[in-house]
Amino acid sequence: MHLQIERFSDELEDMMKTMYNYPFRNGLIKVNGFTMPGTYEKSADAIENFQVRDDDVWACSFPKTGTTWMQEMVWCIANDLDYERGKVPLTERFPHLDLSTRADFSAIVKANPEIHIPREMVDSINYTANLPSPRFIKTHLPFNLLPRQFRTGEKRPKIIYIVRNAKDTCISYYHFTRILEGLQGSFEDWCNLFLQDAVMYGPFWKHALGYWEKRVEKNLLFLKYEDMKQDLPMIIKKTATFLGKNLTTDQLSSLTEHLSFENMKANPAVNNEHLIYGIKKLTQSKVDGKFMRNGEMNQWKSEMSPDIIERFDQWTRENLKGTRLYF
Ligand code: PPS
Numbered sequence: 001m002h003l004q005i006e007r008f009s010d011e012l013e014d015m016m017k018t019m020y021n022y023p024f025r026n027g028l029i030k031v032n033g034f035t036m037p038g039t040y041e042k043s044a045d046a047i048e049n050f051q052v053r054d055d056d057v058w059a060c061s062f063p064k065t066g067t068t069w070m071q072e073m074v075w076c077i078a079n080d081l082d083y084e085r086g087k088v089p090l091t092e093r094f095p096h097l098d099l100s101t102r103a104d105f106s107a108i109v110k111a112n113p114e115i116h117i118p119r120e121m122v123d124s125i126n127y128t129a130n131l132p133s134p135r136f137i138k139t140h141l142p143f144n145l146l147p148r149q150f151r152t153g154e155k156r157p158k159i160i161y162i163v164r165n166a167k168d169t170c171i172s173y174y175h176f177t178r179i180l181e182g183l184q185g186s187f188e189d190w191c192n193l194f195l196q197d198a199v200m201y202g203p204f205w206k207h208a209l210g211y212w213e214k215r216v217e218k219n220l221l222f223l224k225y226e227d228m229k230q231d232l233p234m235i236i237k238k239t240a241t242f243l244g245k246n247l248t249t250d251q252l253s254s255l256t257e258h259l260s261f262e263n264m265k266a267n268p269a270v271n272n273e274h275l276i277y278g279i280k281k282l283t284q285s286k287v288d289g290k291f292m293r294n295g296e297m298n299q300w301k302s303e304m305s306p307d308i309i310e311r312f313d314q315w316t317r318e319n320l321k322g323t324r325l326y327f
Contacts, residue, residue: 050147056157064172065164112278143210164225167300205319265292
């Protein structure tokens, strides 16, 4: 695939440089319209030629939209609620394909024995490629940067995409980046980056719409974080049907319980405390916080100013006009 690489405006570049106080970050570039790590091109061929399998299960999302929650739900359903095997860290059961597109990732893993990621995952693409079937694969890649076999339709693995209210996603992403990457600058500055698509994997709506447009395909299930919050058993049932599984009433209630925010927060296999601990040690970030941070809808009502809310709403209306995706 021919990659169209663009740089950000000088103004945005300067803003990003002053906001990121993180020695391992390699900058950001635009690849086919999406904001990706500065080192993305090194992995581009391996991703493009990645051999997809029809029995794979792919969890796709923009960051901070509830990916981990959805992954745990999908993995448990597909593995008949095998909570014993579910004690293996989710990062191993359901590896993140595009992690190593960030050159800094290998530095992070190598320097931190306490991070529960197999050392071979320093090359996450090769590691994932060699897993036995059925593979469970997480990615934040937009649809147009997925391996070629998706775009040609040559392979049709199951894909589950999750999206979340843009304002809450922006808030969650802000806290995450502050904790892990020593992000400097105000929340307003971060919102400006988000609205200008200058955060990794942006533009947010273009990301969601790339998958939304494929929702008619039988191999794609499109979920919303807010629906999981409002009626988790309904979403579990819908996902089980999609995965070809039948859950008993008892299984449904035990999985609903297992996936509650409190239980996931306390579960070391999914709460990513090891990642936060290891990365913070490396970056010497002094900002405290948890991966399982808040887990609520409508955080924007108390965290955003009326002016920012209006800008987000206007931007959302413009992006979703005529798409039938409602937020
Ligand atoms: S990542 O790093 O991109 O994979 O992050 P991601 O998993 O997509 O998103 C993290 C946010 O999801 C929240 N979360 C949950 N909310 C409700 N219930 C459950 N069980 C749950 N599990 C994870 C997590 O708290 C992050 O959101 P915020 O708003 O920061 O709390």
